[in-house]
Amino acid sequence: MLDKDGIARRIAKEIKDGYYVNLGIGIPTLVANYIPANLQVVLQSENGLLGMGPFPFEGEEDADLINAGKQTITTLPGSSIFDSALSFGMIRSQKIDLTILGAMEVSENGDIANWKIPGKMVKGMGGAMDLVASAKNIIVAMQHINKAGESKLLPKCTLPLTGVKCIKKVVTELAVLDILPEGGFKLLERAPGVSVAYIRSATLGKLYASDDVPEMQLD
Amino acid sequence: MLDKDGIARRIAKEIKDGYYVNLGIGIPTLVANYIPANLQVVLQSENGLLGMGPFPFEGEEDADLINAGKQTITTLPGSSIFDSALSFGMIRSQKIDLTILGAMEVSENGDIANWKIPGKMVKGMGGAMDLVASAKNIIVAMQHINKAGESKLLPKCTLPLTGVKCIKKVVTELAVLDILPEGGFKLLERAPGVSVAYIRSATLGKLYASDDVPEMQLD
Amino acid sequence: MINKVVSGADEAIRDIAEGDTLMLGGFGLCGIPENCINALVKKGVKELTCISNNAGIDDFGIGLLLKTRQVKKMISSYVGENSEFERQLLSGELEVELIPQGTLATRCLAAGYGMPAIFTPAGVGTEVAEGKETRSFNGKEYLMEYAFEADFALVKAWKGDTAGNLIFRSTSRNFNPVMATAGKITIAEVEHLVEAGELDPDQIHTPGVYVHRIFQGEHYEKRIEKRTVRPKE
Amino acid sequence: MINKVVSGADEAIRDIAEGDTLMLGGFGLCGIPENCINALVKKGVKELTCISNNAGIDDFGIGLLLKTRQVKKMISSYVGENSEFERQLLSGELEVELIPQGTLATRCLAAGYGMPAIFTPAGVGTEVAEGKETRSFNGKEYLMEYAFEADFALVKAWKGDTAGNLIFRSTSRNFNPVMATAGKITIAEVEHLVEAGELDPDQIHTPGVYVHRIFQGEHYEKRIEKRTVRPKE
Numbered sequence: 001m002l003d004k005d006g007i008a009r010r011i012a013k014e015i016k017d018g019y020y021v022n023l024g025i026g027i028p029t030l031v032a033n034y035i036p037a038n039l040q041v042v043l044q045s046e047n048g049l050l051g052m053g054p055f056p057f058e059g060e061e062d063a064d065l066i067n068a069g070k071q072t073i074t075t076l077p078g079s080s081i082f083d084s085a086l087s088f089g090m091i092r093s094q095k096i097d098l099t100i101l102g103a104m105e106v107s108e109n110g111d112i113a114n115w116k117i118p119g120k121m122v123k124g125m126g127g128a129m130d131l132v133a134s135a136k137n138i139i140v141a142m143q144h145i146n147k148a149g150e151s152k153l154l155p156k157c158t159l160p161l162t163g164v165k166c167i168k169k170v171v172t173e174l175a176v177l178d179i180l181p182e183g184g185f186k187l188l189e190r191a192p193g194v195s196v197a198y199i200r201s202a203t204l205g206k207l208y209a210s211d212d213v214p215e216m217q218l219d
Numbered sequence: 220m221l222d223k224d225g226i227a228r229r230i231a232k233e234i235k236d237g238y239y240v241n242l243g244i245g246i247p248t249l250v251a252n253y254i255p256a257n258l259q260v261v262l263q264s265e266n267g268l269l270g271m272g273p274f275p276f277e278g279e280e281d282a283d284l285i286n287a288g289k290q291t292i293t294t295l296p297g298s299s300i301f302d303s304a305l306s307f308g309m310i311r312s313q314k315i316d317l318t319i320l321g322a323m324e325v326s327e328n329g330d331i332a333n334w335k336i337p338g339k340m341v342k343g344m345g346g347a348m349d350l351v352a353s354a355k356n357i358i359v360a361m362q363h364i365n366k367a368g369e370s371k372l373l374p375k376c377t378l379p380l381t382g383v384k385c386i387k388k389v390v391t392e393l394a395v396l397d398i399l400p401e402g403g404f405k406l407l408e409r410a411p412g413v414s415v416a417y418i419r420s421a422t423l424g425k426l427y428a429s430d431d432v433p434e435m436q437l438d
Numbered sequence: 439m440i441n442k443v444v445s446g447a448d449e450a451i452r453d454i455a456e457g458d459t460l461m462l463g464g465f466g467l468c469g470i471p472e473n474c475i476n477a478l479v480k481k482g483v484k485e486l487t488c489i490s491n492n493a494g495i496d497d498f499g500i501g502l503l504l505k506t507r508q509v510k511k512m513i514s515s516y517v518g519e520n521s522e523f524e525r526q527l528l529s530g531e532l533e534v535e536l537i538p539q540g541t542l543a544t545r546c547l548a549a550g551y552g553m554p555a556i557f558t559p560a561g562v563g564t565e566v567a568e569g570k571e572t573r574s575f576n577g578k579e580y581l582m583e584y585a586f587e588a589d590f591a592l593v594k595a596w597k598g599d600t601a602g603n604l605i606f607r608s609t610s611r612n613f614n615p616v617m618a619t620a621g622k623i624t625i626a627e628v629e630h631l632v633e634a635g636e637l638d639p640d641q642i643h644t645p646g647v648y649v650h651r652i653f654q655g656e657h658y659e660k661r662i663e664k665r666t667v668r669p670k671e
Numbered sequence: 672m673i674n675k676v677v678s679g680a681d682e683a684i685r686d687i688a689e690g691d692t693l694m695l696g697g698f699g700l701c702g703i704p705e706n707c708i709n710a711l712v713k714k715g716v717k718e719l720t721c722i723s724n725n726a727g728i729d730d731f732g733i734g735l736l737l738k739t740r741q742v743k744k745m746i747s748s749y750v751g752e753n754s755e756f757e758r759q760l761l762s763g764e765l766e767v768e769l770i771p772q773g774t775l776a777t778r779c780l781a782a783g784y785g786m787p788a789i790f791t792p793a794g795v796g797t798e799v800a801e802g803k804e805t806r807s808f809n810g811k812e813y814l815m816e817y818a819f820e821a822d823f824a825l826v827k828a829w830k831g832d833t834a835g836n837l838i839f840r841s842t843s844r845n846f847n848p849v850m851a852t853a854g855k856i857t858i859a860e861v862e863h864l865v866e867a868g869e870l871d872p873d874q875i876h877t878p879g880v881y882v883h884r885i886f887q888g889e890h891y892e893k894r895i896e897k898r899t900v901r902p903k904e
Contacts, residue, residue, distance in 0.1 A: 018673050020880050040673040042834075042880070046539065047465045048612050050878050051672060051834075058667040063468065063660035064596075064610040070466040071666040077868025078672030078834035080878040081608055083615040083643075084465070084491070085547040085784070088540030089852070092558065092785025095880045111563075121528070122536065123518030129566060130540030133559035134785060164563030237440050239647050259440040261601075261647070265772065266698045267845050269645050270439060270601075277900040282701065282893035283829075283843040289699040290899040296635025297439030297601035299645035300841055302848040302876075303698070303724070304551070304780040307773030308619070311552025311791065314647045330796075340761070341769065342751030348799060349773030352792035353552060383796030544784070551777070553789050554808035575787035575817075584808075607873060640840060641874050 002173045002191045002216075007141050009034045009218050010189075011100055011171050014139055015041055022046060022091070022131060024101030025069045027141040031100055042078075044096055046127045048087050051079030068127065088127070092134045099135035101128060103142045103167075105157045108205035110167040110179045112140065113159035125162060132163030144172035144202050151204035153177070153185055175199045176216065177207075184208050189216040221392045221410045221435075226360050228253045228437050229408075230319055230390050233358055234260055241265060241310070241350060243320030244288045246360040250319055261297075263315055265346045267306050270298030287346065307346070311353045318354035320347060322361045322386075324376040327424035329386040329398045331359065332378035344381060351382030363391035363421050370423035372396070372404055394418045395435065396426075403427055408435040439601035439634045444651045447477035450625045454483055454590055457510075461546065461586070461617040462490040462500060463593040466519070466663045469610030470499045471592040473627045473655040478503060485510045489586060491542060491613055493517040498661050507531070515539035519663065538566060541583050543616055548585035550619020550648065555584050591621025594655070595644070598628035599637050602646030611643065618644045627655040672834035672867045677884045680710035683858045687716055687823055690743075694779065694819070694850040695723040695733060696826040699752070699896045702843030703732045704825040706860045706888040711736060718743045722819060724775060724846055726750040731894050737765070748772035752896065771799060774816050776849055781818035783852020783881065788817050824854025827888070828877070831861035832870050835879030844876065851877045860888040 002010065004027050012034035015021060022044045023029055032052075035041050043052040045067040052067055053074035061072040075081075090096060105113040112132055115125040132138060145151055153170065170177045176189040187199060187209035196209050221229065223246050231253035234240060241263045242248055251271075254260050262271040264286040271286055272293035280291040294300075309315060324332040331351055334344040351357060364370055372389065389396045395408040406418060406428035415428050444450045451474055454460065464470030478486075479502050486509050493512050494501035501520050503509050511533040517523055526532035537545075538560040548556045557580035561567050571582040593614040596607035604626055606614055618624050626644075631654035677683045684707055687693070697703030708727075711719075712735050719742050726745050727734035734753050736742050744766040750756055759765035770778075771793040781789045790813035794800050804815040826847040829840035837859055839847055851857050859877075864887035 020673075042673055044880070045609070047468075048609050049872075050880055051872075055666045055668045057670045059670075061662060061665055061667060062608065063662050064608040066466065066468050066609055066663070068465075070468070070663040072662055072664070073666070075608075075872055076672065077866070078832060078836065078879065079872040080834075080836050080875040081606075081611055081872045082875075082878055083606075083611050084539070084543035084613045085616040086878070088543050089784035090878070090880055091540060092560075093783055093852070094785065121518075121524050124514060124516035124536040125538055125566075126516040127539035129538035129564065130558070130560040133562060134540075161564045239440075261440055263647070264842070266701075267842050268639075269647055270639070274899045274901045276903045278903075280895060280898055280900060281841065282895050283841040285699065285701050285842055285896070287698075289701070289896040291895060291897070292899070294639050294841075295439065296633070297599060297603065297646065298639040299601075299603050299642040300639045300844055301642075301645055302839075302844050303772070303776035303846045304849040305645070307776050308551030309645070309647055310773060311793075312550055312619070313552065340751075340757050343747060343749035343769045344771055344799075345749040346772040348771035348797065349791070349793040352795060353773075380797045544786075547784075551780075553777075553791070554811075554813060555790060556786055557788060558786070578787075580787060605873070611873075640838070640844075 001194055005030055006218065007171050007173060010176065010216055011139055011141055015039065015098060019097040020044055020095060022096050022099045026102040028100040028102060029069065046087050046091065048082050048084055049079065051076045088130050091130055094134060094136050096135060097137060099131050099138045100141055101131060103140045105152050105154055105159050106140055106167055106170055107154050107157045108179065108185055109183045110165040111157050112162045112167050113157040114162050116160040128162050132166045138167055139169045139171060140167050141171055144174040151202055153203045153205045155205045174202055187213050189214055191216055220413055224249055225437065226390050226392060229395065229435055230358055230360055234258065234317060238316040239263055239314060241315050241318045245321040247319040247321060248288065265306050265310065267301050267303055268298065270295045307349050310349055313353060313355050315354060316356060318350050318357045319360055320350060322359045324371050324373055324378050325359055325386055325389055326373050326376045327398065327404055328402045329384040330376050331381050331386050332376040333381050335379045347381050351385045357386055358388045358390060359386050360390055363393040370421055372422045372424045374424050393421060406432050408433055410435055441600050442602035442646065442649055442652045443600050444653050446653050447473040447627065450474065450651045450653055451477050451481060456483055457485045458589040459487040459587065461588040461591040461621055462488055463614035463617045464490065465612035466492050467499050467661045469594050469612050469614055471594040471627050472658060474592040474625060475499060475502055478508065479506055484508045487511040489513040489588060491515050491539060493520050493523050495519050496522050513537065515542050543613060545583055545586045546616040546620040550616060553585060555582050557582055586620055588621050589623065591617045591624040593618045593624065593626050595626055595628045597630045597632060597637065598626055598652050599632050599634045601634040602626065602649030602652050603637055603642045604644035604649060605637060605641060606643050615644050619648045623650045624648055626652045628652060629655060629658060674833050675835040675879065675882055675885045676833050677886050679886050680706040680860065683707065683884045683886050684710050684714060689716055690718045691822040692720040692722065694821040694824040694854055695721055696847035696850045697723065698845035699725050700732050700894045702827050702845050702847055704827040704860050705891060707825040707858060708732060708735055711741065712739055717741045720744040722746040722821060724748050724772060726753050726756050728752050729755050746770065748775050776846060778816055778819045779849040779853040783849060786818060788815050790815055819853055821854050822856065824850045824857040826851045826857065826859050828859055828861045830863045830865060830870060831859055831885050832865050832867045834867040835882030835885050836870055836875045837877035837882060838870060838874060839876050848877050852881045856883045857881055859885045861885060862888060862891060
């Protein structure tokens with residue numbers, strides 16, 4: 001079973017040379033730590049920055065330079081700044097190659113719910129609805145089962161949706177799964193030490209899995 | 220009867236302090252020469268400039284700095300440069316207080332034709348259709364009668380239209396006229412030495428004129 | 439050029455009236471019109487509808503206007519950093535309309551560019567789409583969303599000149615330029631107000647035609663919401 | 672950052688093929704992609720559809736492509752400065768679609784901003800509106816116009832860096848930034864190519880994400896179409 005950093009490490013392997021990537025809040029943010037140094041990759045922050053760098057050194061924080069999670073950050077050589085309209089313009093026009101974000105639930109037809117729990121204070125969808133509706137390539141980083149032990153990979157989402165039929169890949173503490181165009185989760189890789197049977201038991205949505213699904217390589 | 224500069228001088232009197240103004244090609248361009256120096260007025264050029272200044276001094280032409288008529292020009296302190304989309308954005312959102320342009324024909328309901336003569340080589344509408352469709356305040360600078368002696372202020376335009384029901388004021392070599400919301404030209408001023416009768420004979424569209432219409436004051 | 443300078447925040451916001459709709463620039467606490475907000479608190483004008491990506495925190499930004507109960511309705515994409523906000527929302531004192539961040543930005547853009555409506559895929563198939571017109575283009579479904587109408591846009595820039603031209607600094611740009619284009623009256627507060635001619639025309643983010651009033655702000659706090667750092671190596 | 676640099680115009684346009692649709696930046700002869708046009712003439716690729724505000728003059732700009740009969744169709748707002756153009760148009764060799772300048776710019780914007788269609792009042796009630804959907808908003812009529820699709824956008828900037836970020840100079844900006852956002856492949860030629868990090872992130876007009884290939888152009892002529900001057904006082 002993977003911890004959060006393990007999920008981030010596995011997702012980082014999906015990032016290809018020359019990608020522009022948008023990382024959501026939570027586990028996705030950790031992915032930045034595992035992008036191989038030899039790849040040319042640019043991180044977009046939807047508040048208006050391409051080329052997000054690491055956190056600033058202590059004492060060098062700049063209140064005018066934050067990411068979409070409102071954290072102080074830095075720029076890199078080649079960074080560019082733009083306004084919110086152009087930022088979502090490039091998202092809608094699919095200039096961002098890969099979007100990684102968290103989810104509360106994902107369904108077997110690719111729907112995602114990650115912004116609202118009825119009865120709880122609703123904080124808002126931020127940029128998530130724009131990202132999932134527009135991105136050509138979305139990976140969801142999430143826990144396979146919630147704290148009550150229930151599957152979050154479902155036949156149908158129970159929570160209010162963020163987007164429909166948009167998710168193509170899910171990485172959890174247990175597995176890497178594709179969502180098939182015709183519906184259903186296809187098990188691609190098992191987390192180290194996790195059995196297909198266990199993944200099957202933890203997946204409420206339709207699961208396609210051969211018995212010889214390989215174990216993830218995290219190197 | 221006014222010459223072209225006279226028409227430009229009369230139109231310049233319509234410009235108020237604090238106006239952003241777009242001047243078309245031809246007589247409208249001349250208006251810039253007659254804007255009183257004590258007024259704060261900014262000229263927009265729709266190729267992407269606010270704050271158009273005079274022609275450059277000889278030897279100081281800059282190929283990168285032209286107006287919508289492709290003439291070399293200068294900027295002024297406080298000028299700004301922007302792209303074509305924002306330029307027409309500010310035109311559509313009515314940030315330009317006054318548009319002055321030429322016309323081949325104007326009709327009594329405010330239609331204008333100024334871009335195409337069937338049978339002749341058609342060069343294109345440029346920005347004219349955007350300007351007439353969006354501007355809140357348009358003055359047409361034109362000749363009252365064409366070279367064949369025919370009126371260009373008509374019941375209905377005969378040439379392909381540039382815009383419909385958009386012109387509110389016309390200044391010609393003979394007169395200043397408003398176009399009434401209910402239709403018809405209302406004679407406001409006569410050019411020096413021109414009679415109401417003559418203007419009536421030169422206007423094919425419906426003309427409303429009292430016998431004591433005043434003569435223009437040009438300074 | 440046309441001089442847009444006013445003496446300060448109080449003069450700039452003098453005619454904002456009960457029931458008005460305001461746009462306020464900024465993302466979180468970054469690039470918010472601090473002086474205008476403080477002046478609105480002082481003026482006490484009520485029943486405001488505020489279009490702003492976020493709602494500030496309890497003791498800064500729009501949070502100050504919430505504390506004084508001047509806000510009737512918030513139109514935002516994310517409002518989660520504010521306990522007074524939560525209290526008023528749950529008690530029904532405050533109306534909230536949550537809309538996707540890109541839709542928020544693009545509805546401002548639409549207003550500034552004179553486009554009455556735009557199409558976006560954001561929210562298709564979700565509760566955001568309820569009651570909205572949808573339309574397919576090239577096999578993909580879009581929502582039609584309308585341009586915002588705001589009585590006033592309040593924006594904060596780094597530098598501005600007397601002609602109203604604005605330059606923003608780093609990610610404090612965010613919603614400010616699009617909102618600046620979208621207000622019926624746009625008020626800009628700047629950290630550095632300079633004479634017309636001191637800014638390079640090529641570097642101006644918001645042309646002065648969109649700005650109706652400009653003033654030099656005072657005592658910028660520029661609070662940091664989430665200070666994240668790494669140790670010096 | 673991602674390095675977008677190619678060796679020159681020939682490499683940049685290597686895969687532009689017969690029948691492709693191109694956007695070409697510039698207004699008149701101001702800010703046109705001179706090097707790309709010359710390379711296209713050399714390559715001889717034919718049957719091009721060119722989206723460009725103007726069509727150059729007989730011996731410069733897109734006029735060069737017309738002379739070699741490489742252009743099947745022009746989509747422009749104003750084409751009047753070119754006798755070869757006129758000849759081909761009258762003889763039926765060249766197809767021309769004239770559209771309002773603001774519509775041209777906004778259809779590029781729409782593509783770059785991922786908006787499938789926009790509404791504009793330009794052309795309502797004229798022959799431009801023929802066959803187009805109209806719609807009323809707040810009592811005013813608009814045409815629905817579609818985003819452009821272009822295989823390649825060819826733009827010319829003043830400065831650019833290896834990451835593809837662009838800065839334009841003065842009114843040579845014009846259509847270049849909106850077209851840069853709108854091409855499936857965007858090729859930028861620049862007068863000054865610098866290393867990533869040499870441009871101020873706040874001053875970049877076109878973020879590098881929109882630019883796929885960049886190169887330093889050579890021998891810029893930058894011809895002036897209408898030299899207008901005043902005598903030195």
